[in-house]
Amino acid sequence: MDDSIDLKRVRHLVYLSEELHFSRAAARAHLSQTAFSRSIQSLESDLGVRLFDRDTRSVTLTEAGKQLIGRAHELLSCAKRMQAQANDLAGTEGGELRFGVTPMAANLNTTDVLVKLRKSIPRLVLNVQVNFWEHLSHQLETDQLEFVVATLRADQQFDPRFSITHLPPQPASIFCRRDHPLARQAQPIAREQILDYPWSGVVPSNEASLYALFDLTPGTLLPWTLSSNDLNLLRETTLTSDSLLLTWCSWLAQDLHEGLLVDLMPFIQPGWPADLLTIRNAVVCQAGRTLSPIAQQAVDSIIANARSPLP
Numbered sequence: 375m376d377d378s379i380d381l382k383r384v385r386h387l388v389y390l391s392e393e394l395h396f397s398r399a400a401a402r403a404h405l406s407q408t409a410f411s412r413s414i415q416s417l418e419s420d421l422g423v424r425l426f427d428r429d430t431r432s433v434t435l436t437e438a439g440k441q442l443i444g445r446a447h448e449l450l451s452c453a454k455r456m457q458a459q460a461n462d463l464a465g466t467e468g469g470e471l472r473f474g475v476t477p478m479a480a481n482l483n484t485t486d487v488l489v490k491l492r493k494s495i496p497r498l499v500l501n502v503q504v505n506f507w508e509h510l511s512h513q514l515e516t517d518q519l520e521f522v523v524a525t526l527r528a529d530q531q532f533d534p535r536f537s538i539t540h541l542p543p544q545p546a547s548i549f550c551r552r553d554h555p556l557a558r559q560a561q562p563i564a565r566e567q568i569l570d571y572p573w574s575g576v577v578p579s580n581e582a583s584l585y586a587l588f589d590l591t592p593g594t595l596l597p598w599t600l601s602s603n604d605l606n607l608l609r610e611t612t613l614t615s616d617s618l619l620l621t622w623c624s625w626l627a628q629d630l631h632e633g634l635l636v637d638l639m640p641f642i643q644p645g646w647p648a649d650l651l652t653i654r655n656a657v658v659c660q661a662g663r664t665l666s667p668i669a670q671q672a673v674d675s676i677i678a679n680a681r682s683p684l685p
Contacts, residue, residue: 381453383417383447387425390414394433432645435576451517454674458666469668471500472501472518477603478525478576479655487675492521495668506603511536514660520669525576525632526654536663539673542624543652543678549630551613557636562643571623574600576621588648622653655680 400410403548418425425439431526445586458469471491474583476486484502491498497607500628503510503519513519515535518564525530532538550556556563565588573596601615602608612619613634619626629635657673659665665673 379449380417380420381449381473384449385414385448386410386413387417387439388443388450390426390433391435391446394435396428396433397586401433406432406616410481424457434545437489447517453667454517455664458668468665469495469497471666471672472520473669473672474503474513474519474522475533476507476510476522476524477504478653479523484676486524487672490675491668491672494671506578511658514658517660519659520665521659521673524656524658527655532658535661536658537663539657539659539677541655541677543654544624546620546622546639546653547620547650548642548646549612549617549621549635550616552633552636553619554616554636556618556638556641559641563638563641565644565646566640568638568642569597571597572599572615572617573597573620574602574611574617576601576603576605576608620651642672 380466386399386403387404393399396407396411396645400407403413405409405413414426423438423442424436425442427434427436464525472540488500488502489547491500506523507524510519510522510524511533514522550571556567569588575598581596582592584590584596585594590596600608600611608619608621609626609629611617618638619635623637626635630637657676659673
């Protein structure tokens, strides 16, 4: 076995393990399928083990391949962090940053952070993946992303391999269209009236708190009729129906300013506890891993933005 490891061929190993298709993996490597196949064969020869079983129909990792693929990810991650640190030490104005954002978190302060990064690092190459946590967590675990900004469920538990930095909760409220019966009501809105209409939202709020608020028996079916990560769908449903929207406040600022939507919270009697409806977000990294200087700068900016008071 050759004692030198070619990172380019290691990267080809990772591509093929993810695609399990020579043509697609070769396209990611910007090589012909023949050249890519030779690269895999030469790596197998140097390592002295067969990494893939392949025939005319399928490509699968061998047991040896499954055991070595984790090391391949570690090698590429170490090389990437070494390059990032070298760039930082050299005072470069470039570099690469790959991070993920769940759909809900993407609509908070991600844009502001990206603008700041662009100004401070003009030649920065950004790769931002917007996807669900189940997909992003795999990319984070395999070093394809440095960190993820995720919106948390009330009952969400994280693998101890991940390090969690909680961000301040985002204030939320209850919204309806401007000609909704509750918005046109002259007298204060009783809490019980909220139960008379269907609810929609990105993530259902802490139901234990809602049961206490409405003096309901735990387990009582609440009027959730729509839960979605599609903010446009939630907005259109609220504007065109009697559905009440339970969500965070900032993304509806323009509709509230134009009078298309109404915040019902000030009109509910007795008053609704301010901390009952909140959206929880966090920055998630691999535990025990040091972020690249650029990634650390991005995380610091995300935390600072989240802690800044709303205008």
